[in-house]
Amino acid sequence: MIKKIFLIGNPNVGKSVVFSRLTGVRVISSNYAGTTVEIMRGFLKLGDREIEVVDLPGTYSLEPASKSEEVAVSLLNEYPKDEIVVINIVDSTNLERNLYLTLQLLEAGLPLVVSLNMCDEAKHHGVSLEVDKLEKILGVPVISTCAITGSGIKLLLERIHEAKPVLRDKFSHRQRWQDIGAIIEQVQSLTHRHHTLREILEDASVRPFSGALIAIGVLFVSFQVVRFIGENLISRIADPVFLNFYQPLLAKFSSFLGNESFMHHLLIGDLINGRIDFKQSLGLLTTAPYIEFAMVLPYIISFYFVLGLLEDIGFLPRLAMLMDNLLHHLGLHGFAIIPVLLGFGCNVPGILATRNLESRRERFIAATLISIGVPCVALQAMIFGLLGRFSGFYVFGVYLVLLVVWLVLGIILNHTAKGYSPEFLVEIPPYRLPSLAPLWHKLFLRIKGFLIEAAPLVLLGVLLVNVLLYFKLFDFFTGIFAPVVKGLFGLPKEAIVSLVMGLFRKDVAVGMLMPLALTVKQLFITSVLLAISFPCLATFFVFFKELGLKDLIKASLIMLAVGLVTGSLLNFAMR
């Protein structure tokens, strides 16, 4: 009786795509090793029964080398072998390396089905495999699949029942590779092909000079595209909708409520020159939705669209290789650039992605650097909106200050944090032309995730602040902190409300600054401070979950120190 189906395979062979095909659950997939760091679960209808399908993080062997690999292997051993089926997803373009895990799975006596995935790409690469012969040699069902288009998945489902353990001696590592060599001889034939443009590009992007040029070019263009799409979504769609349709409705509602009532203060906020101003009114129905939908969401869409493209093309691991040198000085290795880039979207997935780093020390350094030095896209969008009015120079300045903070803090952490940082050892996937459907699914998932996570917190935050302001409860706080904020950072005491709000949502926190008549310098310093002072609640929580209370306290103290030092230095330097 089958109770569970496990999907296992090397990193970046498309397990998540197969998982989506089997269960209908949409998950994020990309073209680099380690996209899935969490165990994904879904259900599959087989006959008249629902069976749980578990998508495990990629692993090269049953002797795990990182936290996410460990998780994968330990889960496999949790269930009796006659109650599970293991689907081993194999990259057809690289059968040789993938078979190592396959043989280990057979040796472990697990009931196995092999899915030769990416069969269309294998054809492209001039690799042809004799599936029947491989099936005979391995003694378990082997099915050729292409999960992106869905071909072969039906056959895979039909043959799940045939999975059975095979008697196979436990081999030494060397014997296993000899065996694999012999199998490859028999089942794989290669057609020689000339170097394609793709291969030339692949080579060029891991060489020092051409690689750096390509990387700078790609990052520059990406940044420009994110801004272009974001700005146009705002000026062509979001702003017109809010100003032409929503504002007239609200104006009627506002006069209905009466200017002086408590509800008016809560829902609409203050009228600016007798009119609702979405950027300054600070009401639950005015500024709160405007910030989320008209200022931040457009950039969320454009950022994740571009990030998704970079992920699916396979550019990120190459960037990781080029960054390895620099990141070594920060106690990390090149692959840590991927969590950092994800952190630019939202710190939460960034910190989750540090699971791919092997040592605890690395994870601590990476997570701390992400939460302190990497502003999420919501915050960046607001900084664009706030400082961009004055000049791009200030926006650039915020990034520059954060980069310096990030580097200095990294170097200090590298010299003080205990433990070891292992070295880079990672596979670089081929460049792939992204398929549209998965790209779209991924974007959709991320936007949905943002809306679910952000919307309640934004409303709650604005509500709380409005109530506190109405009853003048902030005066107590501001009284205590005013000397610090004023003396060290040169900020008025009203800015404290915004810094406190930063605990809920960074974007709303910046929003709270808009009605205050701050100078450029004050806005600049507050923006930097909001970026440094980490966690919005979500980041706080995930940091705690991933690294524990002790590390969270350590990181928080570091954050406090960095914030104090940076804020005072800026205030002093910009005099």
Added chain:
Amino acid sequence: MKKISLRQMKEKQKGVICDISAGMRLQNKFMSMGIYHGREITKISSIGLRGPVAIKVGRSVLVLGHGVANKVMVEIQ
């Protein structure tokens, strides 16, 4: 026959792995990724003097950090 490390190899040079001086854990990881005694590899590139090294093993491209690349010795013709 000459023994050199992955770092010392030149771009596009081929070699056969003859010695890996690493602990069990790293040996296992190497092994599972197809880096083992007797395997033929081709160097693709290396970044800077103390940077990582990219090699081609079978049909995969692997990148090794500077320190690990020093631990893998190859024989070249």
